[in-house]
Amino acid sequence: MLDIQNLHVSVDGIPILKGLDFQAKEGEVHAIMGPNGSGKSTFAKVIAGHPEYKVTAGTVDYKKSNMKNIDMLGLAADERAKEGVFLAFQYPIEIPGVSNIDFLRTSFNSICRHQGVSEMNESEFRNFVSEKSKIVKFDSSFLDRAVNEGFSGGEKKKNEILQMAVLSPRLSFLDETDSGLDIDALRIVADGVNQLKNKQNAVIMVTHYQRLLDYIKPDYVHVLYKGRIVKTGGPELAKRLEEEGYDGIIAESEKVIQ
Amino acid sequence: MNFEPYLEKAKNLNDAASYEILQSLQKEGLPTRKSEEWKYFSPSFLEKFENFELKNTTEWKKSESHLRAHISVNEKTYSGVQIAKTLTSQGRESKSSGFIRRFVSGLSFGTVSFVMDSETTDLDLNFSAEKAFQVLGAIEIQVPEKQKVRVHIKADEYFEELVSSVFFKLERGAELEVYAVEVNPTDGKSIQSLRVDLSEESEFRYVSVLAGASSKRNNLEVNLNGSQARCSLFALSISGKNEKLDNHFFINHNAPSCESRIVYKALVSGQAQVVYDGKVYVEKNAQKTDSDQIARGLILSDGAELDAKPSLEVFADDVSATHGAAIGQVDRDEVFYLMSRGLSEEEASKLLAFAFINEVISQIIDKELRENTKESIEKKFGKWIQEVAHVF
Numbered sequence: 001m002l003d004i005q006n007l008h009v010s011v012d013g014i015p016i017l018k019g020l021d022f023q024a025k026e027g028e029v030h031a032i033m034g035p036n037g038s039g040k041s042t043f044a045k046v047i048a049g050h051p052e053y054k055v056t057a058g059t060v061d062y063k064k065s066n067m068k069n070i071d072m073l074g075l076a077a078d079e080r081a082k083e084g085v086f087l088a089f090q091y092p093i094e095i096p097g098v099s100n101i102d103f104l105r106t107s108f109n110s111i112c113r114h115q116g117v118s119e120m121n122e123s124e125f126r127n128f129v130s131e132k133s134k135i136v137k138f139d140s141s142f143l144d145r146a147v148n149e150g151f152s153g154g155e156k157k158k159n160e161i162l163q164m165a166v167l168s169p170r171l172s173f174l175d176e177t178d179s180g181l182d183i184d185a186l187r188i189v190a191d192g193v194n195q196l197k198n199k200q201n202a203v204i205m206v207t208h209y210q211r212l213l214d215y216i217k218p219d220y221v222h223v224l225y226k227g228r229i230v231k232t233g234g235p236e237l238a239k240r241l242e243e244e245g246y247d248g249i250i251a252e253s254e255k256v257i258q
Numbered sequence: 259m260n261f262e263p264y265l266e267k268a269k270n271l272n273d274a275a276s277y278e279i280l281q282s283l284q285k286e287g288l289p290t291r292k293s294e295e296w297k298y299f300s301p302s303f304l305e306k307f308e309n310f311e312l313k314n315t316t317e318w319k320k321s322e323s324h325l326r327a328h329i330s331v332n333e334k335t336y337s338g339v340q341i342a343k344t345l346t347s348q349g350r351e352s353k354s355s356g357f358i359r360r361f362v363s364g365l366s367f368g369t370v371s372f373v374m375d376s377e378t379t380d381l382d383l384n385f386s387a388e389k390a391f392q393v394l395g396a397i398e399i400q401v402p403e404k405q406k407v408r409v410h411i412k413a414d415e416y417f418e419e420l421v422s423s424v425f426f427k428l429e430r431g432a433e434l435e436v437y438a439v440e441v442n443p444t445d446g447k448s449i450q451s452l453r454v455d456l457s458e459e460s461e462f463r464y465v466s467v468l469a470g471a472s473s474k475r476n477n478l479e480v481n482l483n484g485s486q487a488r489c490s491l492f493a494l495s496i497s498g499k500n501e502k503l504d505n506h507f508f509i510n511h512n513a514p515s516c517e518s519r520i521v522y523k524a525l526v527s528g529q530a531q532v533v534y535d536g537k538v539y540v541e542k543n544a545q546k547t548d549s550d551q552i553a554r555g556l557i558l559s560d561g562a563e564l565d566a567k568p569s570l571e572v573f574a575d576d577v578s579a580t581h582g583a584a585i586g587q588v589d590r591d592e593v594f595y596l597m598s599r600g601l602s603e604e605e606a607s608k609l610l611a612f613a614f615i616n617e618v619i620s621q622i623i624d625k626e627l628r629e630n631t632k633e634s635i636e637k638k639f640g641k642w643i644q645e646v647a648h649v650f
Contacts, residue, residue, distance in 0.1 A: 048594075048598045049594075049597070049598070050594050051590065051594065052590060076597065076602075076603065077594060077597035077598050078597040078598075078600050078601055078602050078603070078605075078606075080598075081597070081598055081599055081600035082600050086598075087598050089595065089598075092595070093589075093591060093592050093595040095592070095595075095596075095609075095610070095613050096613065096617045097612070097613030097614060097615070097616040097617035097620065098609060098612070098613040098616065103596075103599075103609075106601060106605070106609070107596075107599035107600050107601060108600075110600045110601055110602075110605070111600040114600070146617075163599065167599070167600070
């Protein structure tokens with residue numbers, strides 16, 4: 001579904017990703033781990049199409065089932081969203097003045113229009129969202145409040161996963177969705193993601209901590225270091241990182257690079 | 259400006275308060291730009307007012323629960339004493355936004371007291387002129403115990419110069435809602451003042467949307483004089499071209515356990531100059547005060563200017579109070595967030611422009627007025643809003 005070759009990305013002229021290769025297929029769950037500053041969030045943002053992250057080299061091909069490849073780099077952020085790409089933000093933005101449900105409906109309908117699916121009116125959509133809210137135990141009174149305004153850290157992250165549930169993307173990046181969550185909220189959010197993953201979509205989690213992977217089981221764990229994926233393995237790799245830290249694996253990989 | 263004739267008049271009327279005010283005005287003259295309070299807006303145009311005549315021209319019309327006041331003045335009938343009173347100093351000069359106090363003190367065009375059976379009284383205060391000329395009006399209104407009053411303050415869009423002043427006194431448990439919605443582009447110059455004094459357990463809500471005024475001074479003074487009184491002020495300014503809008507808000511916590519909240523927002527473009535001066539003053543005995551003040555501004559062009567000065571003076575020790583200002587351009591991350599949810603760049607920018615404005619407009623409780631306000635902003639400034647959207 002996603003095929004990234006030799007991706008180089010700069011922010012404000014500073015190279016962050018330096019030759020990243022990555023592949024993901026339908027039905028897979030990937031975890032991207034790595035020390036601070038290795039480029040994890042940059043990876044998530046560049047795939048979602050943040051305009052300040054400049055791709056200087058490499059290719060990102062995105063394939064929808066039974067359709068030809070799309071060159072993702074040629075699409076603006078909204079066009080990628082319409083093609084089924086989703087990013088759960090590490091720091092969701094507050095938008096005072098716009099109600100959560102209006103925002104969700106605007107977003108949902110613009111994606112429906114693009115995909116040729118019929119849009120929903122206000123009451124249909126409210127029922128639809130109320131149903132989806134159960135997935136992350138999202139208090140429906142928050143639907144009529146301004147987007148993320150005055151939400152706790154946990155509520156903001158639940159709201160991100162609610163958006164994921166409403167938009168049902170094919171490729172989801174979760175950028176440190178576990179950060180700032182207490183153990184109960186982490187369980188609810190992870191349980192929500194588990195309910196949303198299926199054979200047709202792929203989930204890529206960017207995280208610092210092994211504990212998220214106790215709740216959402218990855219098929220693959222990748223270590224990102226200095227803008228490249230230096231090691232890929234199964235869930236056991238995350239366990240090793242938890243016990244040994246990054247040093248050992250980074251030392252191994254640096255030998256390989258040299 | 260010579261105030262001697264009015265001094266004489268006040269003496270004849272046995273009006274000691276006015277006499278005192280006029281005396282100090284005669285001595286000090288009109289305020290100039292040298293004074294901090296008048297740095298951006300000179301009241302010198304008032305020099306032109308001549309041959310003042312004290313005359314009540316307020317006309318009240320009452321129908322069931324609805325009351326309308328047309329405050330109109332003919333070309334030659336201005337109230338000199340009222341102008342005088344607007345400009346003299348009285349009370350705690352250094353702490354208050356001095357001018358407001360000066361302006362509103364002792365006005366008495368007409369005093370109205372509401373005693374009505376219905377739950378809410380609607381009142382339209384419309385300042386207008388019979389001819390497109392100067393308008394001067396002042397009014398004092400008392401809201402009795404536990405009565406609710408909803409007021410719409412409007413100014414005729416054809417005036418050249420307007421000075422208006424409204425003073426409300428809320429008795430115990432009274433509720434007052436004031437809407438000042440002006441989205442008509444006007445060429446006139448105006449000074450508009452509102453003062454509200456609250457007794458215990460009374461409540462004041464204020465929503466103002468001022469867009470397109472070429473030169474306006476907007477004064478608001480709130481005195482929380484009784485315990486557990488509450489006030490919330492929501493104000494939006496939309497200014498472009500060479501417009502000048504000078505806002506001075508002052509909240510005085512004089513009693514314990516009162517609440518106050520200010521949300522001020524400004525969109526400034528072109529060469530416009532907007533001032534927000536918000537002062538919250540907490541007296542020594544005003545324990546358990548709860549006060550929040552936030553000013554947010556978007557500057558949309560290089561020539562536009564927004565001076566925001568939220569301030570807080572606290573003399574009590576058991577107080578929860580915040581104040582802050584955030585001024586700048588729109589965060590690209592906000593646009594990206596919306597785009598990552600499928601909104602195009604244009605849709606995202608418009609939504610953010612709308613959201614910025616809507617934080618104040620959504621505070622208008624009456625659905626009809628709320629929708630009308632949105633619509634008239636779209637209508638009068640539609641093109642302009644799009645221009646705003648492009649800046650994001």
